[in-house]
Amino acid sequence: MKLSAEQTAFAARLGHDFADPGLLIRALTHGSIASQTRPDNQRLEFLGDRVLGLVMAEALLQADPDAPEGQLAPRFNALVRKETCADVAREVALGAVLRLGRSEMLSGGRRKEALLADAMEAVIAAVYRDAGFAAARAVILRLWGSRIKTVEADSRDAKTSLQEWAQGRKLPPPSYSEIAREGPDHAPVFTIEVRLKTGETAQAKAPNKRTAEQQAAQALLDRLA
The missing domain is CATH 1.10.1520.10 (Ribonuclease III domain)
Known part of the structure; x- marks a missing residue:
């Protein structure tokens, strides 16, 4: 071959x-x-x-x-x-x-x-x-x-930490949504937004949705801190 x-x-x-x-x-x-x-x-x-x-x-x-x-x-x-x-x-x-x-x-x-x-x-x-x-x-x-x-x-699970933050304040779990997708089919880049019921939001870009969600959650945690 x-x-x-x-x-x-x-x-x-x-x-x-x-x-x-x-x-x-x-x-x-x-x-x-x-x-x-x-x-x-x-x-x-x-x-x-x-x-x-x-x-x-x-x-x-x-x-x-x-x-x-x-x-x-x-x-x-x-x-x-x-x-x-x-x-x-x-x-x-x-x-x-x-x-x-x-x-x-x-x-x-x-x-x-x-x-x-x-x-x-x-x-x-x-x-x-x-x-x-x-x-x-x-x-x-x-x-x-x-x-x-x-x-x-x-290795830190930012999504879990953010959910625990919300629960500790008797808020609903954070919501995640895909707001953009860019790049070629074989190498897409996703933009994910995380939102709390109180209105706070954060966004992140990554080659896959899971990573973008984690990064968005971490960005929001950093802002809340």
């Missing part, structure tokens, strides 16, 4: 030269276009999830040798959750090289968060199968690098 020009460029963005190009092709193959001779990426996704988890756990232990498990667990969850994997996938334009069936393409599959996250994990597994754990670890740490450094802030 040979990679297309687009797939070769994607491999370069990953920072890995595949000895077996078929592994990358399989990692990019969604179930909507799979067949007996063209397997999908689900098995690789299963493996990639575990490889990512091990690398993140090791990285967190090294970054903060004194942190107890109670602090490490939310940091770990923030780094391996589907939203984070989808964010990384967008940064390397993974959606542009996904192999999708016609119906999935027409329904916007290249920008679907769950689909991007699953494919990102499959790509990690493809690197692991192609060149071993050290190669996969290097790719993951490079792509996730800045997130590992800022994970303490990312």
